[in-house]
Amino acid sequence: MTKNTRFSRSVTRDRIVGKVYKFGNNINTDVIYPGKYLSITTDNQEMARHCFETVYPDFLTTAQPGDIIVAGKNFGCGSSREQAAACLKYFGISLILAESFARIFFRNAINLGLPVLIVPNITQHVVHNDTLEINFKSGIIKNMKNGEELQAVKLPPFILGIISAGGLIPYLKNRCAGHE
Amino acid sequence: MSTVAEKILARVSGNKKVMPNEIVMARVDVAMSHENADVVLRSFREIGVKQVWDKDRIVILFDHRIPAESEKSAITHKRLREFVKEQGIKHFYDLREGICHQILPEFGHCRPGELLVGTDSHTTTHGAFGTFATGIGATEMSGVWATGELWLKIPETIEVTLCGTLKQYVSAKDVILHIVGTLGADGANYKAVEFTGETIGRMSIASRMVLSNLSMEMGAKVAFVVPDDETVSYVKARTSKEFKVIGPDPDAHYCKEISIDVTDLGSQVACPHSVDNVKLVREVAGTRIHQALIGSCTNGRLEDLSTAAAILQGKTIHPDVRLLIIPASRKIYLEAIKHGFIETFINAGALILNPGCGPCLGAHQGLLAPGEVCIATTNRNFKGRMGSAESFVYLASPATVAFSALTGAITEPG
Incomplete structure (x- = not known):
């Protein structure tokens, strides 16, 4: 069996702490990962160098690995390009909290083991550069600046199962290995 | 009392009946990828399965960067041509044929009542043939290549009824832009759409495809036009495979019903x-x-x-x-x-x-x-x-x- 290099790290740490990088509504996948870089299919670090490059170039110089993206409605709308979730994962984004996600981006993030949670009205409670502490399993989010607590929508157990395996590939590797 | 989405997903998950928000494991009938099959391939290799689940149900083609605009794309094309040969993938369309969402119907891969997944968001286009057709990501597709299955949440359905006759120079594109403008970029997020009404009955297959295609831009998971005689004869002329048309039950439940008279619609x-x-x-x-x-x-x-x-x-x-x-x-x-x-x-x-x-x-x-x-x-x-x-x-x-x-x-x- 080939060594799993992309998904070796468990992403389901119960506790995630990070600084907020905040966006608005309808952040689309062309903005997250420009189409001109879609020919990059295997180099994770090169993908990570182009996050938000065309429209929000400041992201690449001001965001830090470990940061948490907070966004409004319909984050990741548009194309099905998996590089949009992958570039954020390999940049080192620890978690994305949004009021809603476009469905393909949401699935891509789960399948890549990039933690995502839906948090109603979060953009009204959190500002850029706040520090948040999240219990991923319970979905409780604490704003370290003012102590305010928010509750994320609970993920279905089936999806938590994929995430706790570290993404779809390790999940399927376990499953296919079991059949051999 | 089920919608088209519910009935097809019940069929492909081996259930008698399914309800919105249930999660099911579904068997895929057709799995399409264009150049991003290269990303799928990388994940497929990681899973460690030697053979794809069904070499006759996978379609691979090139359309996004043809002829290769860069050495990177040329390498992608070359690697995929080799993979197609290695696996014996039957339905491969090299750069000579055109865009995936035209090639699939032209070559008879869109059939009513089936589940079609594609690593392209505009896969919703094929709902115009009564196919449950939806876009997925590359890692997810690698799972389909390995197992032939994926998980799907049963979507709620929005019914859109169109009546009236379009003015000269006003087309399906104007109709769907009007709908996307009204419902918004996330107006159908996670939802199925069913287009129906007398206007649809008079629309060409190509125009129906425009409605299903652009429904993606309001977040739709799938966008059906319920097949009629014209659909059936289009599909039959292009495939020898058996298929069964699945329409909504008369008392199907919709989360939203929208009616639009297109008579006075402007460009x-x-x-x-x-x-x-x-x-x-x-x-x-x-x-x-x-x-x-x-x-x-x-x-x-x-x-x-x-x-x-x-x-x-x-x-x-x-x-x-x-x-x-x-x-x-x-x-x-x-x-x-x-x-x-x-x-x-x-x-x-x-x-x-x-x-x-x-x-x-x-x-x-x-x-x-x-x-x-x-x-x-x-x-x-x-x-x-x-x-x-x-x-x-x-x-x-x-x-x-x-x-x-x-x-x-x-x-x-x-």
Whole structure:
């Protein structure tokens, strides 16, 4: 069996702490990962160098690995390009909290083991550069600046199962290995 | 009492009946990937399975960057050609055929009542054939290649009923832009859409595909046009496989019902930089353009080229405008030649590009400089999508684009 290099790290740490990088509504996948870089299919670090490059170039110089993206409605709308979730994962984004996600981006993030949670009205409670502490399993989010607590929508157990395996590939590797 | 989405997902998950928000494991009938099959392949290798689950149910083709615009893409194409041979993938369309969302129906891969997944968001297009067709990501597709299954949440369904007759030069593109503008970019997120009504019955297959295609831009998971006799004869002419048409139950439950009379609908345009920023063409008429584009998986079909050719016949486009024409497939290209459309376009001053996605996604073939404006029949106008982040893309019907190319400014058809 080939060594799993992309998904070796468990992403389901119960506790995630990070600084907020905040966006608005309808952040689309062309903005997250420009189409001109879609020919990059295997180099994770090169993908990570182009996050938000065309429209929000400041992201690449001001965001830090470990940061948490907070966004409004319909984050990741548009194309099905998996590089949009992958570039954020390999940049080192620890978690994305949004009021809603476009469905393909949401699935891509789960399948890549990039933690995502839906948090109603979060953009009204959190500002850029706040520090948040999240219990991923319970979905409780604490704003370290003012102590305010928010509750994320609970993920279905089936999806938590994929995430706790570290993404779809390790999940399927376990499953296919079991059949051999 | 089930919708089309519920009935098809019950069938492919081996259930008698399913309800919205349930999660099921579904068996896939057709799995399509274009160049991003390269990303799928990488994950597939990681799973460690030697053979794909069914070499006859996977379709691979090239359309996004053809001919290869870079050495990276050339390597991708080469690696995938080798993989297709290694696995014996039966349905492979190299760069000669055209855009995936035209090739699948043309070659009989879209059949009513089936589950089709594609690593492309506009896979919703195939709902026009009564297929449960939806876009997925590359890692997810690698799981499908390995197991033939994926998990799906049963969506709620929005019913859209269209009545009335469209005015001259108003088309399916105007109808769906109007709907996306009304419901918003996330107005159908996670939901199925069912198009029905007398107007649909009179629409060509190509026009129905426009409705299903652009439903993606309001977040739809799937967008059905319930098959009628025309659908069945189109599909039967292209496949020998058996299929069963699945329509909604008369008492199906919809989360939302929308009724639109299209009789007085005017030409619509999606303004920069979002597809739901929809206005009447006359509200932005006079805006200077630098490029006009007729093509894409939304509007690169014969009826679109026919409309444009009738408008451009015997005329010359504005000297400051570049008009790009991209037939959606080789077959459409040939038909357009036979009908004389291509000659009309060339005489009018247009540039004809090979069938493919062209500049729609900003990979190559006609990108925009800062400050430039393009009016296109494509499906997305996000900031920076077609080149510079300081350029502007307006989305409209083939008729509006053709008239605008003649005048050099956004122009109401007629």
